[in-house]
Every structure is written in structure tokens, then in C-alpha cells.
Amino acid sequence: MRSLIDIRDLSTQEIDELIKTACDIIENPEKYSEKCRGKKLATLFFEPSTRTRLSFEAAMYELGGNVLSVSSGSSSSAAKGESVADTAKTVSCYADIIAMRHPKEGAPFVAAANATIPVINAGDGGHNHPTQTLADLLTIYREKGGFNNLTIGFCGDLKFGRTVHSLISAMSRYTGIKIVLISPLELKLPSYIKKDVLKKNGIPYSQTTDLLSVMPELDILYMTRVQRERFFNEEDYLRLKDSYILDVKKLETAKPDLCVMHPLPRVNEISVAVDSDPRACYFKQVLNGKYMRMALILKLLEEAEK
């Protein structure tokens, strides 16, 4: 049974096909409005989420399907101590596809190994969030017309930021990519990603703590939130949470066609005044996320039927 646990589960060709499908959905929504008639998506969210869960549910409704939902761990059998494996087996009896978010890393992997229906990882702790990466990729494709020859700056929490890890991994497959890593020293990109992804694929990268100094060279600026839930120590969180705040003044030296992205939710890291700048693409990302989830649900259900 094909599932999506890690963005690396998809080949570059499959990602290109998903983007093609998503673009076709955007152009011809009516063509897809009955594609999942009679199918049910179970959204199992054991960790708080607004946009990802709603995005999955909106995606399924727009495909003509239905949704079964668990919106917190405390309202499910997990609170009684049910294992992820048992939950996956049980839900397989009710639904046709699962989207799972879980605070523990690897939980969707365990679910996929035990379910008899496809499982989509909707975020597992600080580990993976492949559908956010698909949303990011569609945004880059629509804003930049492709993936090659781009300088991408990642700013903020690069240590625990799962969306950063996945997007770096996905972008490293393309040519002419340069990566600029902007973070406090305590939140640097883990060394294994530098070694296993960047160095292995020959992607040039630089590291800095100064956002302003690199702003003029960026085609894409990917901002991230310092996530309170990833810290064991509240003091560390408070010290680092406002390390980078993007405001209108900081954008003065940026390229006119810079694309500012953010997986959302934001706290302070992007000033609200930036929202009206045409270079702000983070709400487009949200919409693109829905289209890519539609394309993904379609693909996994079609493969499951085969």
C-alpha cells in the first residue's frame, strides 16, 4: 500500500506529476469535483493544527468525498492508551485514506506499516511534514516558473523546523540551487542534513546569523517560527523566539521579485505590514497546500485501487 511519510518517498517525476495535477485542478476545478465521491478521508490529528487539518478536509470535500475526523488525542482511544498500530488498523475499517498528525516522530510510519489503506504524514513532531513541502513546491513553481537556478534563504529555527528539512531535501534534487542558512547559533541546521543532503548532492550553501547581509542575493526567503512546543526549556524559547523579525524596512534591499514564504502560523517573525507587499506569498502557500493535497489524495487513492 503506497503511503506518503517522507517527501523522499516521491520521485522528482512524481512531484512534477502532482504539480501538473494541482495546476489542472486550479484551472478546471469542476473536472475534479466528483472524483472522490463515496470515499472517506480520516483526519487523525493528535496534535493541535488549524490549517493542515482544514486543508486536508477542504481538499477531500472539493473532490466530492467525505471526512471522518479526530481533532485531538484526548478525544480518541489514544487517551486510553491505544497504540498507533491498533488505531491505524481500526481506522482502516472505516475510511479509504488517513491523514495523520502526531507529536511523536515516526508515528505515521508505524501507522502506514499497519494500515490497509494509504497513510499521509500530516506532520510528526519535529521530523517530517511532506505535504507542507508539496505546498511549498507548488508555490515556488507558480511564483518562479520552475525549480532550477534559485537562491533560497531559510531563516529562523532551522534545527527543529521540519518544513525546512523537507524543503531542503526536495530542492536539492534540482540544478543551480544555492542555499543560505540564516539562524541563531543554537538553532542551526542539523549537521546530518548538511552532510547527507547538501554535501551529498553538491549543493552550495552558506551560514550566517545576519539576515540583512544576505537579503539582496535571495530569490526566495523562507521564514520560520521558533516553535515553543519543540523546546524542553522555556527560558531557551523566550531567549530565541524573536531572533528574526521581517519588516518592510528589511525588505528594502531585497530583489523586486523575491518570494517571501512561511509555513504558518506566524507569531512575530513577519510584521503584518509585510502582508500587503506583493512579494508576500505565505497566504498563497496556504491555498496551494489545498490543491497539492487534492492531487496527492487522488494519486494515493488511484494507486490503492490498482
Add this chain to the structure above:
Amino acid sequence: MNVDSIQNGIVIDHISAGNSMKLYELLDLDRLDCCVALIKNVTSRKMGKKDIIKIDADIHVNLDAIGYVDPEATVNVIKDGQLVEKKVIGTPQTLTNVLKCKNPRCITSCEQELDHIFRLSDSSAKIYRCIYCETKAK
């Protein structure tokens, strides 16, 4: 120093000098009731110095655990005082229940029935990662 040869059991030979205690702990040899001899710093023509573990019982030993600690080690199976099988170990591709994932955010930290599985992700640096959360084995 002389250690008696065994009649039926296992000899783990060609252990790099100093690694035998690690293997003793990883293989839970302290739980065995039979005779176990751990011989350190034995002179070896091939290795200079080596360690040897002799187990005086025909038990199952986890070859992956041995390969993880010392891929050059060999396992000799002795029956009726004769060498009946010599196993060359090598570096295992996966380790099942040899190591525990130390990441407190890993699903294995809260679901006790899950096997702890690590996969070799970098053979030259001998790095293993948890298959669930990708944390490096320590």
C-alpha cells in the same frame, strides 16, 4: 594463561582488543548461567592484540549486535569439541532491538511493544539511524 576449550558452545573470536566488554553487555551475557570466559588482549599474529569470548553453551547470539560492535569478529560454533561452523559477520544493514533510540520525541519512547530498529545510513562512517525518527544511534 590457559582457558579450557569448550565442548558445546560458541567462541567469538577476532574481537578488536577492548571491545569484548561492550559485546558482553550488548549480548546480555551476564544473564547466562553457564561458564563465560572473556579473555582480553590475547596476542594475535593478524591483529596484534585481540579479545575472545567463550560461551560454554549452545546459545543463540545476536549476530547483528556483534557486527555492530565489531564487523571483523568471527563466531565459531563448537559441537562435541569440534568446530562445526565459522560465521564471518560483516557490517549489518539493520539492527533490531540491539540499541534503544534515545530521542524522547520518537514513537518508540512511548510505545513499548515497538521493535527498536536502526538502519545503516552511512557505511563509511558506520552511522545507524532509527527507522522511525532518523535519530543517529549513540
